[in-house]
Amino acid sequence: MLLIEMFVFLGTIAFAISGSLLAIQKRLDIFGVLLLGLTTALAGGVIRDLMIGNIPPTNLAEPQYFLVSLLASLSTIIFFERIKKFNHSxxxxxxxxLGVFTAVGANAVLSFEYSQPFLIITMGLVTGIGGGVLRDVFVQEIPQVFRKEVYGMASIAGSVALIISYDFVSPIISLYICLTVTFTIRMLALKWKW
Amino acid sequence: MLLIEMFVFLGTIAFAISGSLLAIQKRLDIFGVLLLGLTTALAGGVIRDLMIGNIPPTNLAEPQYFLVSLLASLSTIIFFERIKKFNHSxxxxxxxxLGVFTAVGANAVLSFEYSQPFLIITMGLVTGIGGGVLRDVFVQEIPQVFRKEVYGMASIAGSVALIISYDFVSPIISLYICLTVTFTIRMLALKWKW
Amino acid sequence: MLLIEMFVFLGTIAFAISGSLLAIQKRLDIFGVLLLGLTTALAGGVIRDLMIGNIPPTNLAEPQYFLVSLLASLSTIIFFERIKKFNHSxxxxxxxxLGVFTAVGANAVLSFEYSQPFLIITMGLVTGIGGGVLRDVFVQEIPQVFRKEVYGMASIAGSVALIISYDFVSPIISLYICLTVTFTIRMLALKWKW
Known part of the structure; x- marks a missing residue:
């Protein structure tokens, strides 16, 4: 398995857990917890695929991401008492x-032979935050990206780094640069409570 | 008129009524009541069409479903006092x-020559619940599908029945099997308050 | 620059300001204010493009509308004290x-060689109200179009005027007729508090 695919699974798992945890907090039933986990993990990619014309969307046509999300959501239910202590993790x-989905979303634009820098940034952002926006809308919260300054900004900075580096290094390297920049800025924001 | 088309109109009417009733409860004005009825009845099919590339979406390009929904919503306003007594109906x-839209949604995937079982299930679900999700989001409620365990499950079970039966019976029969399974499970859930 | 393009920029600016003002009222942070302004200004066109198959959506692929929206949102933050006094403007x-976006949305259908009157009306409506609907959903309000009777109606009346006039005058004239009808009805509704 390629390293990047492993990261995609890791990002999918992380988002599924975040959706399921919020659903449990909101006292949804089991089906609701699973569905919110799946929505959070898969919706960003679906929205991006609609916007670049990748029909039917990969996350709905291929079951592996669904299965990983389902497993992560089920595990969240089972190990809820333990996981909720690890808010930091x-x-x-x-x-x-956020880093993985931004990188994959920005990269998907390039692999579809579009190259407008602006489109790359917006698709990175939509892929990175789309699932979380729907998650929050469905449980009646103002989406996190509107409330945390250095969330969307981290995604945008990552995509800018991808665009700048794209002409100098191999595509896969610029993808990791995007991931690293987004992830690092987001972690610094958390640490210093930006 | 084919029997299935008659069922589609019946499903459309049912969803338009459910949207309009909720809008009246939320004290929206007349335009709001009509618009919420239309959204509930038509949005699931629109979202599915976007996802399988049926552009422009049938519900927006052909007026018959719109007209039926409009009539149903208008009737809901006129006969509100009588209809609200019949919560059971x-x-x-x-x-x-839910049964009709799941069956039609799952079937639309097959008629577009996709055949991944997972896509069939997700498109059945999206078509079945999409309108209701938007209805609830627009009036500030957590969508019903997240709160009622055997709502989305009924749709999924119906699509699974369609997939299993598809190789053994004619497509139209498996469509009715899907409709019947979804409808029956949902009614049992209501009866036994699952 | 064509006159209609100038109107599109004017409409974009107006919607960006309305989104940013609402975000400031809701005490979102700076990134949230900018993002809500951008969403309000750009989302209607994006949704319409998805529905007529204009992929990738113009508002995400070409940066000029984004830049204008960003500038309008930034100005709203800087001049907030002054702008908020001018609720009337x-x-x-x-x-x-609303008038511009309805006209441009309805017209986009014709330029994509679809001609169903019903599709023209729905696409005018979706383009005109889509951004505002997302704006309100994201900050936990029932969308304005569900609460103000003569908001969606103004858009529909404008598109009907476009369709009727289309066979008698040049396309650009019927576009301005649509804009004028929508704008006038909306302003009358405001004046007489319909």
Whole structure:
């Protein structure tokens, strides 16, 4: 398995956990917890695929991401008491998710032979935050990206780094640069409570 | 008119009524009541069409479903005092709507020559619950599918039944099997308050 | 620059301001204010493009509308104390936005060689109200179009005027007729508190 695919699974798991945890807090039933976990993990990629014309969206056509999300959500239910103590590690996984999904989303634009820098940034952002926005809307919260300054900004900075580095290094390297920049900025924001 | 088309109109009417009733409860004005009825009845099919690339979406390009929804919503306003007494029959129509839309949604995937079982299930679910999710989001409620365990499950079970039966019976029969399974499970859930 | 393009920029600015003002009222941080302004200004066009198959959506692929929206949102933050006094002029700009976006949305359908009258009306409506609906959903309000009777109606009347006039005058004239009808009805509704 390619390293990047492993990261995608890691990001998917992190987002599924964040959705399931919020659903449990909001006292949804089991189906609701699973569905919110799945929505958080898969919706960003679906929205991006609609916008770049990748039909049907990969996350709905291929079951592996669904299965991983389902497993992560089920595990969240089973190990809820233990996981909720690790809010810090959740934020850590969430930051990985944001970084991975931004990188994969920005990169998907390039692999579809579009190259407008602006489109790359918006698709990175939509992929990175889309699932979380729906998660929050569905449980009646103002989406986190509107409330935390250095959340969307981290994604944008990552995509800018991808665009700048793209002409100088191999595509896969610039993808990791994007992931690293997004993740690092988000973690610094958490640490210093930006 | 084919029997299935008659069921589609029945499902459309049921969903339009459910949207309009909720809008009246929330004290929206007449335009708001009509718009919420239309959204509930038409949005699930629109979202599914976007996801399988049926552009422009049938519900926006052809007026018959719009007209039926509009009529149903107008009737809900006129006969509000009478309809609201029949909460039980509303739930009955809503279950028909869920069954019909799941069956039509799952079937639309097959008619577009995709055949991944996972895509069939997700498109059945999106078509079945999409309108209701938007209805609830627009009036500031947590969507019903997140709160009622055997709502989304009924849709998923119906699509699974469609997939299993598809190789053994004619497509139209497996469509009715899907409708019947979804509807029956949903009605049983209502009866036994699952 | 064509006159209509100037109107599109004016509508974009008006919607960006309305989104940013609401975000400031809701005490979102700076990134949230900018993002809500951008969402309000750009989302209607994005949704319409998805529905007519204009992929990737113009508002995400070309940066000029984004830049204008960003500037308008930044100005709203800087001049907040002054702008908020002019609620009346905001409503005036918002009515221009509704008129322009309805006209451009309805017209986009014709330029994509679809011609169903019903699709023209729905796409005018989606383009005109889509951004505002997302704006309100994201800050936990029932969307304005569900609460103000003569908001969606103004858009629909404008598109009907476009369809009727299309066979008698040049396309650009019927576009201005649509804009004028929508804008006038909306302004009258505001004046007489319909």
């Amino acid at each position: 959740i934020a850590f996984f969430d930051a990985i998710g | 509303i739930a009955f129509f809503d279950a028909i709507g | 905001i409503a005036f700009f918002d009515a221009i936005g």
